[in-house]
Amino acid sequence: xxxxxxxxxxxxxxxxxxxxxxxxxxxxxxxxxxxxxxxxxxxxxxxxxxxxxxxxxxxxxxxxxxxxxxxxxxxxxxxxxxxxxxxxxxxxxxxxxxxxxxxxxxxxxxxxxxxxxxxxxxxxxxxxxxxxxxxxxxxxxxxxxxxxxxxxxxxxxxxxxxxxxxxxxxxxxxxxxxxxxxxxxxxxxxxxxxxxxxxxxxxxxxxxxxxxxxxxxxxxxxxxxxxxxxxxxxxxxxxxxxxxxxxxxxxxxxxxxxxxxxxxxxxxxxxxxxxxxxxxxxxxxxxxxxxxxxxxxxxxxxxxxxxxxxxxxxxxxxxxxxxx
Amino acid sequence: xxxxxxxxxxxxxxxxxxxxxxxxxxxxxxxxxxxxxxxxxxxxxxxxxxxxxxxxxxxxxxxxxxxxxxxxxxxxxxxxxxxxxxxxxxxxxxxxxxxxxxxxxxxxxxxxx
Numbered sequence: 001x002x003x004x005x006x007x008x009x010x011x012x013x014x015x016x017x018x019x020x021x022x023x024x025x026x027x028x029x030x031x032x033x034x035x036x037x038x039x040x041x042x043x044x045x046x047x048x049x050x051x052x053x054x055x056x057x058x059x060x061x062x063x064x065x066x067x068x069x070x071x072x073x074x075x076x077x078x079x080x081x082x083x084x085x086x087x088x089x090x091x092x093x094x095x096x097x098x099x100x101x102x103x104x105x106x107x108x109x110x111x112x113x114x115x116x117x118x119x120x121x122x123x124x125x126x127x128x129x130x131x132x133x134x135x136x137x138x139x140x141x142x143x144x145x146x147x148x149x150x151x152x153x154x155x156x157x158x159x160x161x162x163x164x165x166x167x168x169x170x171x172x173x174x175x176x177x178x179x180x181x182x183x184x185x186x187x188x189x190x191x192x193x194x195x196x197x198x199x200x201x202x203x204x205x206x207x208x209x210x211x212x213x214x215x216x217x218x219x220x221x222x223x224x225x226x227x228x229x230x231x232x233x234x235x236x237x238x239x240x241x242x243x244x245x246x247x248x249x250x251x252x253x254x255x256x257x258x259x260x261x262x263x264x265x266x267x268x269x270x271x272x273x274x275x276x277x278x279x280x281x282x283x284x285x286x287x288x289x290x291x292x293x294x295x296x297x298x299x300x301x302x303x304x305x306x307x308x309x310x311x312x313x314x315x316x317x318x319x320x321x322x323x324x
Numbered sequence: 325x326x327x328x329x330x331x332x333x334x335x336x337x338x339x340x341x342x343x344x345x346x347x348x349x350x351x352x353x354x355x356x357x358x359x360x361x362x363x364x365x366x367x368x369x370x371x372x373x374x375x376x377x378x379x380x381x382x383x384x385x386x387x388x389x390x391x392x393x394x395x396x397x398x399x400x401x402x403x404x405x406x407x408x409x410x411x412x413x414x415x416x417x418x419x420x421x422x423x424x425x426x427x428x429x430x431x432x433x434x435x436x437x
Contacts, residue, residue: 035425069378126390129420136421158387158424165382172356179360180374185381193374199362201354202378210378211347212337221347222370224354224362231339243336302339313351314339 026153027051028127028138032118033062035159037105038083040112052151053114053159054140056123060109063163064102069187069206071213072098077239080270083108087263089256093247094240122149127156169201184210195219203229228316233298239270280320292320384408385424393419 025048029036032055043051057065074081078091081101088104109115122140125148130137135152142149166185168174174181182188184206198218200207203225211223240246248256256263280291296315303311342349352364361369385408391399397418403409410416414423 069376124389126392127387127422128390128392129394129422131394134420155421155423158422160388160424162383162385163381165388167379167382169354169377169379171354174357176359177357177375179372182374182376184376184378187376191374196373197371198374198376199370199372200376200378201362202380204378204380206380207378208338210376212341215341215344215347219346221341222362222372223342223347223349224364225349225351226353299339303343305343310349310351314349 022048024048024050025155027155027157028136028151028153029053029157029159030124031055031062031159031161032057032060032109032114032120033064033159033161034105035161036060036062036118036157037109037112037114039157039159040109040114040117041083041085044112051117052153053118054122054124054138054151055118055120056143058120059106060114060118061102061105063161064098064105066164067098067185067187068189069184069210070193071209072184072206073209073244074101075205076274077270079267080274082267087256087260087267089253089263091248093244095244095246119149171201193218198222199224203227225314228314230295230316230320231299231302232295239273283319288320295320387424391419391422393422 027039027043027049029039029051030053032053036053036055037060039051040053043049059065073095075095077094078088078096078101079094082088082104086108091104092100119140119142121143123143124138124140126139128137129135130152133152135154136156138151138153138156139148140151141147164185166183168183180191182191184202193214194217196218197220198214199222200210200214201224203223207223207225208229208231211221215221256266277291279285279287282288299315300311303314306314341347350364350370352366352368354362355365355367356363357375358369361371362375363369384403386400386403393399393416395418399416399419410424414425416422416424
């Protein structure tokens with residue numbers, strides 16, 4: 001054996017803490033949208049964890065707080081567009097609009113103490129790892145005061161979504177336009193389109209919701225749609241016989257409210273219906289081919305009144321599911 | 325817009341609206357926008373009062389802020405070269421204890437290409 005000093009100058013550090021005791025962890029969460037709210041829920045069952053959410057907006061909701069263009073709604077049934085652990089017997093329709101979704105998530109945020117743990121109007125500007133202390137040094141700009149606050153934590157969860165950095169199209173002269181120029185990602189709530197001549201640029205998911213919503217009130221509408229898009233019949237048609245207008249009756253809602261098991265089974269059915277479509281996206285598969293035929297047929301039927309050359313140009317030449 | 329998980333847009337009413345009297349769909353690309361019109365590459369001008377750009381978002385998944393990890397690695401600079409890449413869509417090399425919640429499906433938007 002080697003020699004042991006009778007009087008060691010430094011003692012090994014032993015803390016009087018039992019093995020496997022969770023050490024305190026601080027978490028910085030970026031964004032109080034659906035993901036940030038979900039974290040707050042999960043945090044309720046974590047031990048020794050403290051957290052703060054930095055949110056650039058004035059309220060929770062993220063995408064659903066910001067997106068308010070005409071016709072904005074979820075593309076899948078609301079009962080599937082909710083957390084797995086919480087049902088909402090009160091959904092008014094099979095597909096609901098942005099405001100109703102946002103309200104639902106606000107209520108969850110109140111339940112999960114999000115408001116107590118969130119710094120609103122704070123935009124994260126940087127995050128730097130400090131290896132010495134094993135923590136992230138995060139800076140956030142207080143949009144109201146212009147002051148940059150500093151914070152640190154062991155863990156950073158980035159719950160920022162991708163539907164908030166909206167972008168103008170790169171078109172020459174766009175900003176020389178002297179009329180009203182707006183983007184769907186930042187839509188002004190007081191814009192009245194009644195009797196106006198309106199151009200909608202784009203053929204993506206937003207344009208597809210805007211066009212039919214504003215058509216009845218505008219004087220004229222020109223949709224500049226450079227690319228074609230697959231326009232499918234509404235998902236889960238069987239559960240929504242009247243499409244987007246399909247509302248839940250008071251009786252259905254009462255049953256959802258009073259019979260948790262019934263509601264769970266209903267939500268399972270909706271999810272199953274959605275998930276069963278997955279094989280349609282296997283490239284080159286018979287299911288994808290069949291799906292393409294189905295959507296093509298539906299599009300041709302709906303466009304029956306249109307000039308045939310224009311109609312055919314609206315049918316995409318790429319496979320179903322390869323772009324959105 | 326939002327959250328279609330299946331890359332095919334359920335567009336109830338869209339195709340029908342295109343065929344209404346007051347609606348025109350233009351497939352020609354836009355050459356420029358003037359003080360009062362949208363002008364196509366064929367030179368046709370469409371005078372309008374309002375332009376609604378439904379032209380989407382920056383969906384690169386790159387953080388909107390400067391993210392500097394271990395060894396000074398700048399995540400934005402790295403992903404500008406490689407596209408967003410992540411382990412099981414949520415963890416990234418050189419970014420210890422950093423987790424993001426978005427799938428890193430980038431260059432190919434198709435799910436199973």
